Amino acid sequence: MVNLKQIYTVAGIVIGILLLVLVGFTSWYTVDESEQAVILTFGKAEDTVTEPGLKFKFPWPIQTVDKLSKETYSLQFGYKEKGGKVVSENQNDTKMITGDENIVLADLVVQWKITDPVKYLYNSEAPQEILYDATSASLRSIIGSSKIDDALTSGRADIEGNVREILSDLVTKYDIGITVLAVKLQDVELPNDEVRAAFTNVTDARETMNTKINEAQKYRNQKMNEAEGEVAAIMSRAQGDKAARVEAARGSVSVFNRLYEQYKSSPDVTRERLTIETIEQVLPNAQIYIMNDDGETLKYLPIAPLERKENNANESQSSGTKQEGSEKNNE
Numbered sequence: 001m002v003n004l005k006q007i008y009t010v011a012g013i014v015i016g017i018l019l020l021v022l023v024g025f026t027s028w029y030t031v032d033e034s035e036q037a038v039i040l041t042f043g044k045a046e047d048t049v050t051e052p053g054l055k056f057k058f059p060w061p062i063q064t065v066d067k068l069s070k071e072t073y074s075l076q077f078g079y080k081e082k083g084g085k086v087v088s089e090n091q092n093d094t095k096m097i098t099g100d101e102n103i104v105l106a107d108l109v110v111q112w113k114i115t116d117p118v119k120y121l122y123n124s125e126a127p128q129e130i131l132y133d134a135t136s137a138s139l140r141s142i143i144g145s146s147k148i149d150d151a152l153t154s155g156r157a158d159i160e161g162n163v164r165e166i167l168s169d170l171v172t173k174y175d176i177g178i179t180v181l182a183v184k185l186q187d188v189e190l191p192n193d194e195v196r197a198a199f200t201n202v203t204d205a206r207e208t209m210n211t212k213i214n215e216a217q218k219y220r221n222q223k224m225n226e227a228e229g230e231v232a233a234i235m236s237r238a239q240g241d242k243a244a245r246v247e248a249a250r251g252s253v254s255v256f257n258r259l260y261e262q263y264k265s266s267p268d269v270t271r272e273r274l275t276i277e278t279i280e281q282v283l284p285n286a287q288i289y290i291m292n293d294d295g296e297t298l299k300y301l302p303i304a305p306l307e308r309k310e311n312n313a314n315e316s317q318s319s320g321t322k323q324e325g326s327e328k329n330n331e
Contacts, residue, residue: 027059031067038066038117045118068117072181075128077135078107079186095191096140102148105189108160110135110167111182119177127176134174138166151188153203160185 030053031037037049041063049055050070057063078094080087094105112131114120120127142162143151151159164183171178190199263270 027057028054029057029065030054034070035067036070036114036117038068038121040064040066045122048117066117066121068114068120070114072111072113075110075112075131075135076107077110077132077139078105093136096143098143098148098151099145100147103191104143104148104151105187105191106139106143106151106185107187108135108139108163108183108185110180111184112178112180114177115179116177119175121177124174124176127178130174130176131171131178134167134170135163138163138170141166148199152190152199156185156188 029037031049031051033052035052037055038045039047039049039057041058042061043064046063057065078091079089089107091105094107096104096106098104110131124130142159146155146159149155160183164180167183168180171180259270259274
């Protein structure tokens with residue numbers, strides 16, 4: 001019979017081997033580049049490990065490790081997508097009332113990341129559900145204060161920015177270890193086809209109006225530029241005429257000043273010269289005779305110009321007579 005001592009010895013060896021195996025397998029762990037780990041000591045979170053590689057710790061049950069991913073997650077609000085295809089939609093979440101009392105269907109995607117693993121694991125029981133509800137509250141708040149035109153057309157970027165701001169504030173307030181990276185509206189639609197068609201007609205009319213306004217503004221700018229160019233040309237010509245007249249006036253003043261200097265030095269000669277020059281300008285074909293006497297003697301002026309005029313008249317009469325005689329002979 002095997003005695004109790006041998007049984008106890010064998011049992012102790014087996015237990016020691018099991019303990020060594022347990023210590024050997026639970027005293028180390030690895031952290032991948034895409035992972036982060038939380039070290040628990042007797043169930044209490046002590047430290048967060050983000051550096052990849054082989055790590056060592058106290059064996060179980062003294063310390064345990066919880067691993068989380070570093071990747072960016074996508075929260076699909078109002079629908080579910082798998083393999084690039086929408087597999088389900090939830091209109092109860094996406095149906096909202098705008099600030100001008102219209103109904104729209106709005107869904108979006110929230111990009112988020114775990115930035116504090118301890119808070120994500122232990123500050124709340126379901127952090128993703130909290131994020132979903134906070135997203136719904138943020139989106140409804142912004143859509144409820146926006147006009148339908150902004151939600152469907154040009155105001156989408158502002159709505160996304162405002163939703164992200166409110167959602168980030170809520171997540172920070174809830175303290176669940178999550179950071180919101182981006183918010184992207186996927187679809188903002190009207191509830192039925194008739195409303196969509198009416199809104200499309202309104203949008204087309206608005207685009208046509210904007211096009212006409214832009215064309216009119218373009219025509220106005222063109223005419224304004226042409227008018228401004230004409231004004232500039234007229235001003236330039238006026239400045240040129242002004243400069244020319246000023247220079248001409250300065251030249252006349254200079255000539256007058258020189259004549260005045262000559263007149264002061266010899267007034268009689270200057271007066272006679274000016275008189276002669278004036279007569280030559282008024283009567284350019286006249287012959288001028290200057291006589292120095294007192295006018296008591298009768299003067300005989302040359303009659304050569306008169307004789308030339310009479311000779312020219314006689315020649316014209318004789319040529320006319322010859323032409324008449326030749327015509328009679330021909331007859």
